[in-house]
Amino acid sequence: xxxxxxxxxxxxFAQAESNRRVELxxxxxxxxxxxxxxxxxxxxWIPYGPAEEAQCxxxxxxxxxxxxxxxxxxxxxxxxxSSQRGVIEVRGANRIAFLQRMVTQDISKLQAGEACESxxxxxxxxxxxxxxxxxxxxxxxxxxxxxxxxxxAQQLQAFVFDEDVAIRDASDEYGRLSLHGPAAxxxxxxxxxxxxxxxxxxHVTSGAIAGHDVWCARRDQTGEVGVEIFCAxxxxxxxxxxxxxxxxRGDIVVRPVGWSAFNAxxxxxxxxxxxxxxxxxxxxxxxxxxxxxxxxxxxxxLGQELVARMESLGKPKQMLRALRVQGQAIxxxxxxxxxxxxxxxxxxxxCVGAVTSSTPAPMLGAAGVAFGMIKxxxxxAGAEVVIAAEGELxxxxxxxxxxxxxxxxx
Numbered sequence: 001x002x003x004x005x006x007x008x009x010x011x012x013f014a015q016a017e018s019n020r021r022v023e024l025x026x027x028x029x030x031x032x033x034x035x036x037x038x039x040x041x042x043x044x045w046i047p048y049g050p051a052e053e054a055q056c057x058x059x060x061x062x063x064x065x066x067x068x069x070x071x072x073x074x075x076x077x078x079x080x081x082s083s084q085r086g087v088i089e090v091r092g093a094n095r096i097a098f099l100q101r102m103v104t105q106d107i108s109k110l111q112a113g114e115a116c117e118s119x120x121x122x123x124x125x126x127x128x129x130x131x132x133x134x135x136x137x138x139x140x141x142x143x144x145x146x147x148x149x150x151x152x153a154q155q156l157q158a159f160v161f162d163e164d165v166a167i168r169d170a171s172d173e174y175g176r177l178s179l180h181g182p183a184a185x186x187x188x189x190x191x192x193x194x195x196x197x198x199x200x201x202x203h204v205t206s207g208a209i210a211g212h213d214v215w216c217a218r219r220d221q222t223g224e225v226g227v228e229i230f231c232a233x234x235x236x237x238x239x240x241x242x243x244x245x246x247x248x249r250g251d252i253v254v255r256p257v258g259w260s261a262f263n264a265x266x267x268x269x270x271x272x273x274x275x276x277x278x279x280x281x282x283x284x285x286x287x288x289x290x291x292x293x294x295x296x297x298x299x300x301x302l303g304q305e306l307v308a309r310m311e312s313l314g315k316p317k318q319m320l321r322a323l324r325v326q327g328q329a330i331x332x333x334x335x336x337x338x339x340x341x342x343x344x345x346x347x348x349x350x351c352v353g354a355v356t357s358s359t360p361a362p363m364l365g366a367a368g369v370a371f372g373m374i375k376x377x378x379x380x381a382g383a384e385v386v387i388a389a390e391g392e393l394x395x396x397x398x399x400x401x402x403x404x405x406x407x408x409x410x
Contacts (some may be wrong), residue, residue, distance in 0.1 A: 001047050004058045005236050006081040013244075013256055014043050014064040030402060048084040054379050057083045060258035066139035069261035070362055071287050073222055076253025078244055080262055086149030086171035087230065088142040088156075092164040094278065095140050102156060102302060103131065104284060106295040112137045115202040115217055119284055120152055125306025127282055128152060130274035130293070134204045136219050143228060144274055146171050146244065150205045159302075166400050175236025177229045177243070180265065183252045184225040188216070191246055198227060210242040222262070223269035223405040264359040267369060270403030272320055277356040277371045285310045286373070288320030288402055315376045318353065322399040325368030329389035331355045333394075338386040340395070348386040348393065354376035355387065361404055369404050370396070 002328065005011070037236065043063050049056035060081060062069060072078040096151035100108050100285040105118035112135055120129040120233055131153045132143040154167040160167065171253065188209075189195040197205035198218040206215040212235040220226040230240050240256075247254035272278060278287045284294050296311060310316060326333065352373035360366040368389065378385065381400040386393050 001055075002057045002083075004045075004060065004083050005233060006043075006083075006240055008042050009057065009237055009240055010060055010063055010081065010256060017064055021102040028303070030042050039209065044258070047258075059084055060256075062258040062260045063256045065361075066258065066260045069255060070258035070264055071266045072253055073180045073224060073256060073257045073261055074363075075181070076177055076183045076255075077187050077247070078257030078261060078265075079240065079254060080178040080180065080257050080292070081240075082178045082228070084132070084171065085176050085228075085243065086146035086151045087174050088149055089139070089168055089170045090140040090142065090156075090310060091166045093282050094163040094165050096135070096158065096164050098165045099133065099140065099156075101300065102159065102296070104279065104294040104301060105133075105259055106298040107133060107135075108137045108298070113197060113204055115204050115219070117202070117289075117292050119287075121284070121301075121303030121307070123303060124281055125283055125303040125310070127154065127274065127278065127287065128280060128286060130287075132217065132219060133201075134215075136204065136206065136215070141170075141215070141230070143219075147275070154241055160360055163378070171280070173232045173233060175233045177226075177231075177240060178262075179227045179229065179238065180222045180257070180262065183222050183254075184227050187243065187247060187252055187254060188227060188275050190250070191243065202257055209272075214240055221269060221271040222265035223403065224265070234333055264332055264362065265359060267359045267371065268361050268363050268404045270280075270322065270401060270405070272356070272371055272402065277320055278373070280372075283310060283316055283356070285316040286319050288371070289355065300374070318375050320356070320402070321372055321374050321379050322402045322404065323355075323370045323372050323385070323396040324364075324393055324399060324404070325358075325370065325387065325396045328366050328393065329361060329394045330360055330368045331370055331387045331389035331394075333357055337396075338376055339378050340384055340386055352385065363405060368394075368396075371402070 044061040045058050046061045047053045047056035048059045106122045107116050115134045118131050119127050128145045128181040134141045149171045150169045155165045185195045191209050193207050204217045214231045217228045272288050336351050337353040339352050341349050353372050356371045358370035361369045383398050
């Protein structure tokens with residue numbers, strides 16, 4: 001398993017948090033202080049990637065305080081190591097025209113400083129990658145899952161003939177930090193970035209932080225401001241330390257966050273993830289994010305005929321839906337979803353789908369929420385389904401939209 005570039009920094013942070021809590025207990029001067037030492041904070045590392053763990057990257061599930069990490073996302077800034085993400089660089093004068101013929105979204109008028117979310121499909125119309133294409137004055141940088149970047153770069157390059165286009169997987173060259181929270185832009189402004197360029201979603205900018213060249217992409221995924229920061233891999237530790245040290249001298253709540261806090265916030269915010277909630281076996285119409293990834297007004301692209309046919313037919317066989325669980329039971333990923341019993345006498349009917357991801361939702365009083373891939377015939381908004389959760393059957397209601405947050409947050 002490939003070790004996180006921030007492994008030592010996150011371990012040191014967790015240890016410092018433990019020491020700080022010990023000192024707080026001692027300072028309280030309680031008689032039983034020596035008997036009630038606070039629990040030690042430890043980073044919980046988990047593998048992300050293929051089934052073979054040796055090929056995975058190491059990401060932090062939490063840095064010893066998942067609740068505090070989630071609170072930072074909602075109240076200040078959560079700084080996340082995003083080693084699981086990759087980067088493809090596309091250079092050459094014909095890069096936009098070339099990619100316009102490849103991807104599902106219309107990027108023909110994309111300008112430097114702008115970004116666009118899109119799919120890359122195979123010939124059968126299945127999703128090969130979920131991308132965010134970021135245009136700069138000298139190149140296009142594509143943000144996508146690390147474990148599809150190499151294959152996608154090779155697939156795209158195979159379609160280059162005499163165009164002035166050069167494509168390469170640059171994932172191993174970049175370090176990545178993700179900022180999530182309402183104060184993310186303020187923090188970036190205080191360390192010297194041009195935050196006006198990031199004032200709205202799907203915009204990008206480049207600059208320097210603490211002398212290190214960076215480029216940033218605004219992409220809100222949690223219902224709060226989200227900014228992806230890319231830098232040379234050798235500089236990511238120094239960049240991480242600078243952001244936290246700067247914040248420690250001010251009044252912004254900033255702390256490292258792990259996958260658990262981000263996962264809860266992004267599910268609440270209605271953001272499904274490729275290779276988690278939908279994958280390579282799915283069609284765009286099944287992903288839950290069709291409208292944000294596919295243009296039905298542009299010219300041809302790989303897999304378009306299948307996408308157009310599905311659009312004309314009206315409904316896919318299944319689709320990703322958001323589920324509000326009754327009570328606080330949390331169904332696990334892979335849990336089967338059943339239709340209610342038709343006659344009312346039994347507890348459930350036929351299997352109609354499966355949970356793809358789930359979380360207790362702090363914004364909903366820790367109620368269980370989930371995404372699930374459900375047969376279209378059973379996926380109407382407002383319909384109830386039955387899910388196995390924590391050893392018992394519980395009911396859940398299918399929502400109209402993927403987001404669980406109030407409209408003001410989305």
